[in-house]
Amino acid sequence: MDDHSTAIAAYWDDVAASFDDAPDHGLHAEHTRRAWQRRLQAWIPGGPADVLDVGCGTGSLSLLLARSGHRVTGVDLAPRMVERARHKLTAAGLEAHVLLGDAAAPPTGGRRFHAVLARHLLWTLPDPQQALRQWVARLQPGGRLVLVEGRWHPAPESETPYAAPATSLPWHGGIGAADLAAAVRPLTAHVRTEPLSDDLDLWGGPVQDERYALIATARDI
Known part of the structure; x- marks a missing residue:
């Protein structure tokens, strides 16, 4: 890894040990797990599929x-994120491959995979496009x-400043659904978005910002 990737x-x-403390990260509450499970079942093609979970963190969605x-x-x-993800899956008696590497590449x-999943990852990347x-x-x-x-x-400012710094990242603060759809549309055959801000079970309580899922279909050729 280069110095920038090493810093990230x-x-x-540094945050791996406390990452699962957030309700939507650890998915400790049953209603939160079920909410994410329902969404994933709707988004990922039916039947056993090959799924690539990029930026998998501690592996909560990989587990589901x-x-x-x-x-x-x-x-x-x-x-340390990879270590925790592997432990989480092994402890559940489930098989998955968790690789150490750059989620952007x-x-x-x-x-090739039937589905590629990324959650709250794009803002962290120096070249999200x-x-x-x-x-x-x-x-x-x-x-x-x-x-x-x-x-x-x-x-709120973290005790550990982000490595980039965050304000230099192209999509610092996230990206709205319309803008992300515009970025993805030229790469795929079909794009749709689903608002998620009002699904309180996903987040463990009310949220005030824009949250959504974008689902795109790869071209047939």
């Missing part, structure tokens, strides 16, 4: 996908790109 990995390593019978590959840049070789191209390139014809994103209200 170190940031996420594996429980649904999908063949999951997770990727994360931070070694997943180390999956020429493998290139990441979108990389993810679409890893989809099988007709596969699904599922992006859970938002446009965030300013958050």
Whole structure:
């Protein structure tokens, strides 16, 4: 990794131990797990599918996908996040591959997936447009790109400043649904968005910012 990637990995390593404290990260509450499970079942093609979870963090969504019978590959840049994801899946008796690597350019070789999933990842990337191209390139014809994103209200300053710094990132603060759809549309055959801000079970309570899912279908050729 270059110095920039090393700094970003170190940031996420520092927050790995407390990452699951957030209701929508750890999914400790049953109603929150069920809310995410319902959404994932609607977004990911039916039947056992090959799913790439980029920026998988501690693996909470990878775990839900594996429980649904999908063949999951997770990727994360931070070694401690990867360690926690692997432990979470192993403890549940589920099989998934969790790789250490750059989520913006997943180390999956020429493998193609039925679905690529990313949640709250794009704001962290120095080149989110290139990441979108990389993810679409890893989809099988007709596969699904599922992006859970938002446009965030300013958050309190973290005790550990982000490595970039955050204000220099192209999509610092997130990106709205219309703007992300415009970025994804030239890369795919079909794009739709679903508002998620009002689904309180997903987040563990009310949220005031824009949160949504974007679901795009890869071209057949």
